[in-house]
Amino acid sequence: MVLALILGGLAWFASGRVGWPLQARLIALGLLYIVVMLLSVLLPGRSPFGGSLGEWLVVGGLVALILAYREGLRRLRSRVRPENRPVETAPGDFAPGELDRYARHVVLREIGGGGQRQLKEARVLVVGAGGLGSPALLYLAAAGVGTIGVIDDDTVDATNLQRQVIHTDKRIGQPKVFSAEAAMKAINPNVTVRPYNRHLTAEIAGDLVADFDLVLDGCDDLDTRYVLNAACLAARVPLISGALSQWEGQITTYAPWEGTPCYACVFPEKPAAGLAPSCAEAGVLGPLPGVVGSMMAVEVVKEITGAGQGHRGRLAIHDALWGEHRTIALKKRADCPVCGG
16 A cells, blocks of 8 residues: 555656646546556455555545545635635735835835835844843834844743833743744734744854844843854844843944944953843843833834934943933954954
C-alpha cells in the first residue's frame, strides 16, 4: 500500500511541475487507483501494491469525502454575495476605508499621502516588548507602519503592568510578543505583525535585521545592544536607540555609514557592576517609558517619511523629575573597533 501512495504522490507533484491542469492530474490519480483495485481483485494477497480490496475501498472513500467537501465549500463560497466577501488587498495597497484612519497624517504637509504610503510599505523591527517597546509598538501600529517585527523572549509579569501599557492583566504569563501582537492588531488590523518569541543573539541578528528597513532598540540588556549595533552597521539599517533610568530617559539614532557615531562609539565599554542598575533594581517612573517610547515612534515616522530633523548625531535627554529636556552632540570615534576607519 505504501508503494502505491508514494507513486500517487510522485505523479501528483510531477504533473503539477510540468503544468498539467487540475482535472488532468485528478484523472491520472483515478486511473492509478483503478489499476490498484483491479490488481487487488485479480491477485488477492499478491498485488505488488499490497493492501486488501477492503482497505483500498476505505482509502478511496476517504479521498471521495475530502473532494466532496472541497467542492461543496467552493460552491458555498461562490454563492456569497460580492458585498459580503472579504476584501483582498495586494501587499502595499491600502484596504478600502483604511486611509480614513490616517486622515490626520495625510493633512500634515510634512507627511501627506506620499508619506503615508511610505509608512505602509515600511518594515520596522522593534527589539523588546517592554517599557519602551510598549508605547512605540502601539503608536507604530496606529500610524500605519505596514510590517512590524517584535522580538522578545520574556513573558508578561504583574510587575510589568505599571509601565508596559501594551500588556493587560489577563495576559499575565503570556509571551510578550504575542500579547503585543494582539494589542497591535486590535488597534489596526491592517498591519502585518511578525512576532519572534526568542532572544536576539549574534547568530540570528544579521539575517533578522537585514529583513527590515529600520530598527528600534527598546531592550534592557547591554550585551544585546552591542549585538544589535553590529548587525545594524553590517546591514546599513538605521538604529533608533532609547534607554531609561529611574526618572531619566534618552534617545538617539545611529547610522555610522552616514557620519553618525555607533552605539560602541558612545558606550565603548559596559559600565561596572552597580553603575547601571536595571529597572528592577533601581526602579523607574511608570509614565517615563511612555514619554521616551513615544519619542522613538516619532523618530521612526520621521526617518521613514523624511520629515523634519531627526536625532542622528544628537542625544536627547529627558529629565522627568525636574521637567528638563536637553540635547547634546555626539561624535564618531575614529578608533571605534566597530565602525572606526
